[in-house]
Amino acid sequence: xxxxxxGRAGAGAAAPAPAVACIGLSKRYGAVQALDQADLRIDxxxxxxxxxxNGAGKSTLVNILCGVVAPDEGTVxxxxxxxxxxxxRAMADAGIAVVSQEQSLxxxxxxxxxxxxxxxxxxxxxxxxxRVAMKVGAAALFERLEIGIDTGALVSDLPFASxxxxxxxxxxxxxxxxxxxxxxxxxxxSGLSPRETEVLFNLIxxxxxxxxxxxxxxxxxxxxxxxxxxxxxxNGRVVTDREVGDVTERDxxxxxxxxxxxxxxxSLDRQGAALSDERVLELVxxxxxxxxxxxxxxxxxxxxxxxAGIIGSGTSEVAAAIAGALPLDAGHMTVxxxxxxxxxxxxxxxxxxxxxxxxxxxxxxxxxxxxxRNIAISYLGDIRMAKAPLLDGSRExxxxxxxxxxxxxxxxxxxxxxxxxxxxxxxxxxxARLLADGCAVAILDNPTRGVDVGTREEIYAMVRExxxxxxxxxxxxxxxxxxxxxxxxxVVLRSGAVVTEIPAPAAAKPTELEVLACM
Amino acid sequence: xxxxTSNPSAxxxxxxxxxxxxxxxxxxxxxxxxxxxxxxxxLFAFFSIMRPDFLSVASFQNIMRQGAFLAxxxxxxxxxxxxxxxxxxxxxxxxxxxxLVADLTALIGIWPAIxxxxxxxSVVGLINALVVIWxxxxxxxxxxGMLSVLDGISxxxxxxxxxxxxxSTINTLVNKQSIPGVPNAAVIAVVVVILMTVLxxxxxxxxxxxxxxxxxxxALLAGIxxxxxxIASFVLGGLIAAIAGVVFTGQALNGVPEGAxxxxxxxxxxxxxxxxxxxxxxxxxxxTLLGALVIIVLSSGMDIMxxxxxxxxxxxxxxxxxxxxxxxxxxxxxxxR
Numbered sequence: 016x017x018x019x020x021x022g023r024a025g026a027g028a029a030a031p032a033p034a035v036a037c038i039g040l041s042k043r044y045g046a047v048q049a050l051d052q053a054d055l056r057i058d059x060x061x062x063x064x065x066x067x068x069n070g071a072g073k074s075t076l077v078n079i080l081c082g083v084v085a086p087d088e089g090t091v092x093x094x095x096x097x098x099x100x101x102x103x104r105a106m107a108d109a110g111i112a113v114v115s116q117e118q119s120l121x122x123x124x125x126x127x128x129x130x131x132x133x134x135x136x137x138x139x140x141x142x143x144x145x146r147v148a149m150k151v152g153a154a155a156l157f158e159r160l161e162i163g164i165d166t167g168a169l170v171s172d173l174p175f176a177s178x179x180x181x182x183x184x185x186x187x188x189x190x191x192x193x194x195x196x197x198x199x200x201x202x203x204x205s206g207l208s209p210r211e212t213e214v215l216f217n218l219i220x221x222x223x224x225x226x227x228x229x230x231x232x233x234x235x236x237x238x239x240x241x242x243x244x245x246x247x248x249x250n251g252r253v254v255t256d257r258e259v260g261d262v263t264e265r266d267x268x269x270x271x272x273x274x275x276x277x278x279x280x281x282s283l284d285r286q287g288a289a290l291s292d293e294r295v296l297e298l299v300x301x302x303x304x305x306x307x308x309x310x311x312x313x314x315x316x317x318x319x320x321x322x323a324g325i326i327g328s329g330t331s332e333v334a335a336a337i338a339g340a341l342p343l344d345a346g347h348m349t350v351x352x353x354x355x356x357x358x359x360x361x362x363x364x365x366x367x368x369x370x371x372x373x374x375x376x377x378x379x380x381x382x383x384x385x386x387x388r389n390i391a392i393s394y395l396g397d398i399r400m401a402k403a404p405l406l407d408g409s410r411e412x413x414x415x416x417x418x419x420x421x422x423x424x425x426x427x428x429x430x431x432x433x434x435x436x437x438x439x440x441x442x443x444x445x446x447a448r449l450l451a452d453g454c455a456v457a458i459l460d461n462p463t464r465g466v467d468v469g470t471r472e473e474i475y476a477m478v479r480e481x482x483x484x485x486x487x488x489x490x491x492x493x494x495x496x497x498x499x500x501x502x503x504x505x506v507v508l509r510s511g512a513v514v515t516e517i518p519a520p521a522a523a524k525p526t527e528l529e530v531l532a533c534m
Numbered sequence: 535x536x537x538x539t540s541n542p543s544a545x546x547x548x549x550x551x552x553x554x555x556x557x558x559x560x561x562x563x564x565x566x567x568x569x570x571x572x573x574x575x576x577l578f579a580f581f582s583i584m585r586p587d588f589l590s591v592a593s594f595q596n597i598m599r600q601g602a603f604l605a606x607x608x609x610x611x612x613x614x615x616x617x618x619x620x621x622x623x624x625x626x627x628x629x630x631x632x633x634l635v636a637d638l639t640a641l642i643g644i645w646p647a648i649x650x651x652x653x654x655x656s657v658v659g660l661i662n663a664l665v666v667i668w669x670x671x672x673x674x675x676x677x678x679g680m681l682s683v684l685d686g687i688s689x690x691x692x693x694x695x696x697x698x699x700x701x702s703t704i705n706t707l708v709n710k711q712s713i714p715g716v717p718n719a720a721v722i723a724v725v726v727v728i729l730m731t732v733l734x735x736x737x738x739x740x741x742x743x744x745x746x747x748x749x750x751x752x753a754l755l756a757g758i759x760x761x762x763x764x765i766a767s768f769v770l771g772g773l774i775a776a777i778a779g780v781v782f783t784g785q786a787l788n789g790v791p792e793g794a795x796x797x798x799x800x801x802x803x804x805x806x807x808x809x810x811x812x813x814x815x816x817x818x819x820x821x822t823l824l825g826a827l828v829i830i831v832l833s834s835g836m837d838i839m840x841x842x843x844x845x846x847x848x849x850x851x852x853x854x855x856x857x858x859x860x861x862x863x864x865x866x867x868x869x870x871r
């Protein structure tokens with residue numbers, strides 16, 4: 016790999032080595048190919064945009080660049096030198112810095128102390144810190160980058176947006192004197208106002224002379240206004256690499272979607288629409304500070320309602336709120352004629368609401384317990400002995416056996432520890448918790464995340480079965496295609512508010528472009 | 535609680551290898567069921583060969599006597615550990631229970647005194663649980679503080695010296711051999727083990743306890759009343775600590791301030807050696823009984839070989855560390871609540 020790279024550098028003798036060159040990066044997680052032979056090149060002075068749907072491989076690419084993830088195949092060269100992938104420290108030393116929502120500043124220190132953190136200037140004789148020199152240096156840096164922040168201020172006193180600026184300034188400073196910083200900006204504008212975003216962009220433009228930027232964002236207009244080149248990921252591959260002048264927002268949408276939808280795949284022939292107009296659930300004026308506001312949502316018997324929206328739009332939070340995992344600040348919910356203002360997960364379950372949370376390992380699984388225990392935890396009331404307050408082993412194995420058959424667990428072994436199963440089988444186990452007792456509402460938050468293609472289809476079939484049995488389904492998904500394929504109706508959220516509803520009957524599915532345009 | 539999913543690939547993907555798991559993962563699985571039995575057999579064989587009098591009736595009765603107390607104390611600590619917490623105040627709580635019985639027997643009679651001890655120790659468990667829940671302080675700190683508080687109370691009640699009291703009833707209760715050759719204390723311990731095992735594996739509460747220890751967040755989202763489960767586990771631990779205290783006082787025939795305290799580390803050793811993971815959700819009371827036997831065989835074997843008690847202390851410490859290393863879930867290292 017390094018041979019081709021040096022060859023390339025040799026060919027254009029005048030051109031310096033690219034700041035970053037990734038060649039043939041692949042990464043597999045179990046059954047999921049997160050990244051597949053991806054190439055990426057960023058030159059010094061460039062701002063490159065990276066876009067793609069969730070699960071397209073962006074995060075994996077970013078994680079490889081900052082050393083958190085080691086690729087299975089492929090190489091990364093930084094300023095012409097092969098980089099030690101999989102070692103965060105080595106990648107940082109080579110010049111890569113990441114600015115994300117999770118900031119890395121030490122809040123109890125001042126801005127200048129943060130700028131020099133880990134690379135403090137010391138007096139060679141006494142070993143003491145040269146505070147004045149550092150203060151002056153930081154002030155000069157901020158003046159050069161036109162950042163209007165007092166470098167003597169405590170970071171904890173700064174608003175979020177200003178801290179983002181400090182992070183970028185620090186990254187640029189810490190690679191000064193080397194061949195130039197490489198900054199990976201991971202969704203840096205989410206949570207920023209348009210004005211703050213503009214300040215951030217100015218900083219990036221000011222700094223881009225001696226640095227290289229990779230700008231990862233869902234916000235396409237930001238990409239188009241800031242970047243010189245844009246790279247699109249789909250299904251783990253880098254499908255496009257174009258100058259920004261050549262593309263429109265609509266082009267990007269089309270490039271991100273990638274492939275055609277298949278009717279069979281989503282069992283569209285079994286999509287039934289709502290069984291009746293009876294509302295099984297109604298959320299009225301639901302409000303949660305920082306997540307969503309005045310959300311109105313109705314679900315009818317047997318209807319699949321898809322919540323569409325980018326990360327941070329509030330879809331997952333609305334799902335959690337209905338499930339009782341996130342108490343509302345205002346608003347109420349009516350389920351089968353019963354109204355609640357505040358409810359816990361337990362209350363929701365009593366009302367007939369079942370919840371499939373978004374991250375099964377964190378939210379749903381008991382990894383050291385058996386499949387049987389993991390399933391039965393939701394049916395303990397049903398497997399009690401008739402005459403004693405004890406659990407009945409034979410009832411348990413009968414119920415679990417039936418459910419294992421229904422979810423198609425492979426191998427169908429109730430004694431196996433859940434932690435040892437594949438992701439797809441784990442998700443089926445979680446699914447089994449909502450299948451047995453004919454629940455009124457099922458909330459499925461990203462039911463196919465990290466699941467192999469075969470299991471996906473089986474999960475789609477289970478969603479259809481649930482709906483056909485009269486359960487109202489609320490669905491979120493990282494894949495818009497999947498959301499459209501499964502839903503009878505889409506509710507689109509943007510910044511925590513419902514912006515529109517799009518009907519999606521089997522005969523007249525909206526296109527992904529139509530839905531993306533609303534998000 | 536945030537439901538933000540800003541980094542969709544993190545933590546969500548299946549089959550992600552866990553760093554540092556490999557070898558110990560496999561070892562741990564087999565170790566849990568197999569090692570305690572193996573340890574018991576090996577220790578028995580070793581001490582029998584070294585000292586044939588290890589197989590004497592007196593030696594067995596000694597093992598049963600000491601084992602009964604240690605098993606009860608370890609059972610008292612097991613419920614909290616199964617939920618992923620830890621109760622370091624069990625031994626001090628048992629001491630308090632024993633002191634209360636000794637102090638109150640002359641006043642109100644042995645049975646009411648035992649009832650008071652059971653109630654008081656349960657209340658201690660309740661307070662531990664409420665502080666853990668309300669103030670969100672890690673349980674090892676709450677119960678470490680409680681340990682000191684309880685020692686203070688026990689010393690206050692006893693004036694710092696052993697309490698003499700009419701001991702005929704408690705002597706019968708704890709030391710009589712209703713089954714020939716088997717002291718009642720051992721019968722009490724076995725009954726408690728059976729009841730606890732039924733509770734943990736055959737009741738809804740037991741499943742809840744294992745679920746909270748296995749994954750607290752998943753338990754919450756499955757609709758399990760996790761606070762009630764924590765309260766139940768600590769109160770039950772307190773209740774059993776009181777029984778351990780009664781047995782201790784019955785064996786000492788004295789109310790001894792700080793009497794049960796030195797057995798704290800041995801009781802934790804018994805729990806983890808039995809195969810119950812400090813990270814929670816794995817193991818059970820039946821394993822604790824096994825672990826207690828291992829520890830007691832080890833200790834009486836060392837006694838019989840006249841090994842210096844200071845060396846014994848070193849051995850306990852090493853056994854705890856080794857057993858924790860084998861049983862703990864490294865994916866949740868530092869997750870002991």
